[in-house]
Amino acid sequence: MSSISVQAEPILSVRDLKKHFGGKKTWSGAVSKTIRAVDGVTFTIYEGETFGLVGESGCGKTTLGRCIARALDPTGGEVVYAPKEGGAVDLASLKPRDLRPYRQDVQMIFQDPISSLNPRMTLLDIIGEPMVVNGLARGEEVKHRVGDLLERVGLRAEYMVRYPHAFSGGQRQRIGIARALALNPRVIVCDEPVSALDVSVQAQILNLLQDLQAEKNLTYLFIAHDLGVVEYLCDRVAVMYVGQVVELAETSDLFARPLHPYTEALMSAVPPANPRAARAPRLLEGDLANAANLPPGCHFHPRCGYCVERCRTEEPELREYSPGRFVRCHRAGELKLDGVAELAEADL
Amino acid sequence: MTVEAAPTTATAPSAVADGVTARIISPRRLMWWKFRKHKLAVASAIFLILAYLATIFAGFVAPYDPATRSRNLYAPPQGIHFFDEIGQFHLQPFVYGWKMTRDLETLSPVYTVNPEEKFPVGLFVRGEPYKLFGVIDADVRLFGVAEGGYFHLAGTDHFGRDMFTRLVYGAQISLSVGIISVLVSLVLGLVIGGISGLYGGWIDNFIQRVIEAIIAIPTIPLWLGLAAAVPRDWPPLYQYFAILVVLSLISWTSTARVARGRFLALREQDFVTAARVYGASRTRIIAKHLVPNLMSYVIVTLTLAIPGIIIGETALSFLGVGLKAPTVSWGVLLQESQKVQIIQFYPWLWIGPAVCVVSVVLAFNFVGDGARDAADPFSR
Ligand SMILES: Nc1ncnc2c1ncn2[C@@H]1O[C@H](COP(=O)(O)OP(=O)(O)O)[C@@H](O)[C@H]1O
Ligand code: SF4
Ligand SMILES: [Mg+2]
Numbered sequence: 017m018s019s020i021s022v023q024a025e026p027i028l029s030v031r032d033l034k035k036h037f038g039g040k041k042t043w044s045g046a047v048s049k050t051i052r053a054v055d056g057v058t059f060t061i062y063e064g065e066t067f068g069l070v071g072e073s074g075c076g077k078t079t080l081g082r083c084i085a086r087a088l089d090p091t092g093g094e095v096v097y098a099p100k101e102g103g104a105v106d107l108a109s110l111k112p113r114d115l116r117p118y119r120q121d122v123q124m125i126f127q128d129p130i131s132s133l134n135p136r137m138t139l140l141d142i143i144g145e146p147m148v149v150n151g152l153a154r155g156e157e158v159k160h161r162v163g164d165l166l167e168r169v170g171l172r173a174e175y176m177v178r179y180p181h182a183f184s185g186g187q188r189q190r191i192g193i194a195r196a197l198a199l200n201p202r203v204i205v206c207d208e209p210v211s212a213l214d215v216s217v218q219a220q221i222l223n224l225l226q227d228l229q230a231e232k233n234l235t236y237l238f239i240a241h242d243l244g245v246v247e248y249l250c251d252r253v254a255v256m257y258v259g260q261v262v263e264l265a266e267t268s269d270l271f272a273r274p275l276h277p278y279t280e281a282l283m284s285a286v287p288p289a290n291p292r293a294a295r296a297p298r299l300l301e302g303d304l305a306n307a308a309n310l311p312p313g314c315h316f317h318p319r320c321g322y323c324v325e326r327c328r329t330e331e332p333e334l335r336e337y338s339p340g341r342f343v344r345c346h347r348a349g350e351l352k353l354d355g356v357a358e359l360a361e362a363d364l
Numbered sequence: 365m366t367v368e369a370a371p372t373t374a375t376a377p378s379a380v381a382d383g384v385t386a387r388i389i390s391p392r393r394l395m396w397w398k399f400r401k402h403k404l405a406v407a408s409a410i411f412l413i414l415a416y417l418a419t420i421f422a423g424f425v426a427p428y429d430p431a432t433r434s435r436n437l438y439a440p441p442q443g444i445h446f447f448d449e450i451g452q453f454h455l456q457p458f459v460y461g462w463k464m465t466r467d468l469e470t471l472s473p474v475y476t477v478n479p480e481e482k483f484p485v486g487l488f489v490r491g492e493p494y495k496l497f498g499v500i501d502a503d504v505r506l507f508g509v510a511e512g513g514y515f516h517l518a519g520t521d522h523f524g525r526d527m528f529t530r531l532v533y534g535a536q537i538s539l540s541v542g543i544i545s546v547l548v549s550l551v552l553g554l555v556i557g558g559i560s561g562l563y564g565g566w567i568d569n570f571i572q573r574v575i576e577a578i579i580a581i582p583t584i585p586l587w588l589g590l591a592a593a594v595p596r597d598w599p600p601l602y603q604y605f606a607i608l609v610v611l612s613l614i615s616w617t618s619t620a621r622v623a624r625g626r627f628l629a630l631r632e633q634d635f636v637t638a639a640r641v642y643g644a645s646r647t648r649i650i651a652k653h654l655v656p657n658l659m660s661y662v663i664v665t666l667t668l669a670i671p672g673i674i675i676g677e678t679a680l681s682f683l684g685v686g687l688k689a690p691t692v693s694w695g696v697l698l699q700e701s702q703k704v705q706i707i708q709f710y711p712w713l714w715i716g717p718a719v720c721v722v723s724v725v726l727a728f729n730f731v732g733d734g735a736r737d738a739a740d741p742f743s744r
Binding site for chain 1: 391641657
C-alpha cells in the first residue's frame with residue numbers, strides 16, 4: 017500500500033478521547049468500579065490512508081472504534097471530522113439529530129461474521145436498509161444498488177433474496193462490507209474484519225478491502241490484534257495498551273525499530289518471515305492490566321522487562337520522539353529494541 | 365480476486381441447486397424443518413389443532429345440546445359394536461340400548477345391555493337443531509344415531525346429559541382460557557419485558573423486583589385469593605373474563621423475563637450496532653431487528669405456559685372458586701363429580717374431563733419442547 021502523500025488532509029482527529037464504563041451508583045447504593053476502556057487517546061487520521069490500531073484483546077480497540085463511529089457515546093474528548101464540504105465537526109459531542117448527516121460518512125465493518133448480520137433479513141434488506149433509512153434510494157432503485165454492491169464485493173446479485181445463514185464466514189464478511197459501502201462512506205472503521213476467518217480466506221477479504229480503498233478513496237481505521245495483518249495493510253500504526261496509545265509511527269519505522277517495550281513484545285509473537293531466523297523468544301508474559309484497577313506509574317511496568325524504579329511511580333506521557341513518531345515510555349530511545357525487519361535482514 | 369464456493373445450504377434435506385431458481389430457505393422454513401423432526405411434537409400439534417377445531421365447531425362435533433336431558437341418568441358409556449350377539453358382522457357399527465334396573469340396596473340405577481335395541485351409528489346424521497358459531501341454523505351432526513335411539517359415547521350425568529357433548533363444550537372454555545390468557549401475557553410480557561430490557565437502570569430494577577415478588581408467592585394460593593374476590597353473582601361471561609385476568613396476572617412474568625433476556629442479548633449484537641451506525645431509528649431497530657429475533661423464544665415460552673393456565677382454570681373451578689355451573693368447563697365437570705359416590709360408581713364422569721385435561725396439557729408440553737428446539741434454527 018502506498019505511503020500517504022504529503023499533502024493529505026486530516027479527516028479524523030481524535031483528541032483525548034475517553035470511554036469509561038460503570039462507576040455509577042446502583043440502586044442498592046454500591047458504586048461499581050470504573051472501567052477505563054479508552055483513557056485519553058489522541059491521534060490524527062489522514063484522508064485515504066489505512067490507520068492501524070493494534071493491541072491485545074481487551075485493550076479497548078473495539079470501544080475506541082465504536083466511539084469514533086458513535087455506536088457508543090464517548091465519556092469525554094473530541095472526534096473532529098472534516099466533512100467534504102469543508103469545516104470541522106466534533107462527532108463525539110453532537111446530539112443524535114445533528115449527527116445524522118455525518119453518520120453516512122463513517123461506517124463500520126465488524127469482527128464476528130455471525131452476529132453482524134440479522135438472521136431474519138434477506139441480503140436485500142440488510143444492504144438496502146441503510147439506503148432506505150437515509151433516503152438515498154427506494155423501491156427498484158434499492159434492488160439495483162444492492163445488486164451492484166453484491167457484485168462489487170464478489171457475490172452474485174441473485175443472492176439478494178437469500179438469508180445470511182446460507183453463506184460462509186468469508187461471504188458474510190463480504191455482505192458486511194457491502195452494507196458498510198451502501199452509504200458511500202468516506203471513513204470505515206474495520207474492527208478485526210478477518211480475525212474470525214480461515215487464513216485462506218483472510219487474504220481475499222484484505223485484497224477486497226484494498227481494491228475498494230483504491231477505487232473509492234476510502235480511509236480505513238483498521239483494528240487488529242496481530243501485527244502481521246497490520247504490517248501488510250497499514251500506512252501508520254497506533255499500538256494500544258489498556259485504553260491508551262503507547263506508540264504511534266509509520267508502519268515501516270515501527271516494524272524496523274520499535275520504541276516501546278510493549279511493541280517489541282507484540283512483535284516477538286509474529287512468526288519471522290524466514291523460518292530459520294534465530295530469534296530469542298521474548299514472549300509477552302503475564303496478563304493485560306485490569307482497566308478497572310490500573311497499576312501506578314507506567315501501566316505496562318508489571319510486565320516490562322526494562323522496568324526501572326521511576327516506571328513504578330511516575331506515569332509516562334505520550335511524547336513526540338521524532339517528527340510523526342510518538343511513544344509513551346520513560347526509556348524510549350535509550351533501549352535497543354528488536355524489530356521484525358531488522359531481524360529478517362540480519363539473517364540474510 | 366477469487367470468489368469463494370457457492371453458499372452452503374445449511375440443513376436443507378435436498379441439495380438446493382445454485383442460482384436464481386433455487387428455493388429460498390428462510391429462517392422460518394429452517395425452524396419448520398427442525399420442528400418436523402420431533403414426531404411427538406408434530407402429532408401433538410395435530411391433536412391440538414383438531415381439539416381447537418372441535419371447540420369452534422362444537423355444535424357439529426357434539427351429538428346433542430349440552431342441556432338436553434335423556435331418560436337415562438348416570439348411564440355408562442355405550443360401546444360401539446361391529447359384531448352382534450350372534451357374531452354376525454355389520455358394516456355399519458351400532459350401539460346397544462340400555463335396560464335399567466335399580467340396585468335395591470343403594471337405589472342407584474344399574475344398566476345392562478338390551479340386545480333387542482340396536483341403534484346404527486352414522487356420520488353426518490340429522491340430529492337436534494343447533495346454531496353454528498351461534499348464528500347459522502344447522503342440524504347435521506358429525507355422528508349420531510337415528511331419531512328414537514340414543515348414543516352416549518362418554519355416558520351421561522345425573523341429569524341424563526350427554527357427557528361427550530359436555531366435554532366438547534367444556535373444551536370451549538378450558539382451551540380458550542389458555543389461549544386468551546397467553547395472548548394477554550404476550551402483550552404484557554413483551555411490553556414490560558421490552559421496557560425492562562431496553563431502558564435498563566432503575567426501571568429495569570423495579571420491574572425485575574416486582575416480577576420476583578409475584579413469582580415468590582405460591583401460585584395456587586394467589587389464584588385462590590384473587591379468584592375468591594370475584595363476586596359470585598356476576599354473570600358467567602364476566603366471571604370467565606375475571607378468571608382470565610387472574611390467570612394472566614401471573615403468567616406474563618415468565619414471558620417478560622424471556623423478552624428482557626433476549627432484548628439484552630440482542631441489543632449487543634453487531635447487526636444492531638450496525639443499524640445504529642447507519643442511522644436507523646430506535647423504533648425501527650426494535651421493530652425490524654429486535655422483535656423478529658425474539659418472537660420464536662417468546663412463542664416457546666407461551667406454548668409452555670398454556671398448560672399451566674389450563675390446569676389453573678381446572679384447579680380453580682374444581683375448588684369451587686373458578687367458573688360455576690351452568691357454565692361448562694373441564695374444571696366445572698370435575699367439580700361436579702367430586703362426590704365419593706360418583707368417584708366410585710360413575711367413574712366416567714371424572715375420567716372423561718381428567719383424560720381431556722391430561723392429554724391437552726401433555727400435548728402442549730410436547731409441542732413446546734419441539735418448538736424450543738426449533739426456535740434457534742441455526743444451532744445444531
Ligand atoms: N459495555 C461494556 N460494559 C463494561 N465494560 C466493557 C463494555 N465494553 C467493553 N468493556 C470493557 O472494556 C475493555 C475493552 O474492551 P474492548 O474495547 O472490547 O477491547 P478489544 O476490542 O481491544 O478486545 C475490556 O476490559 C472490556 O471488558
Ligand atoms: S516506562 Fe518503564 S515500564 Fe513502562 S514501558 Fe517504558 S521501560 Fe517499561
Ligand atoms: Mg475487539
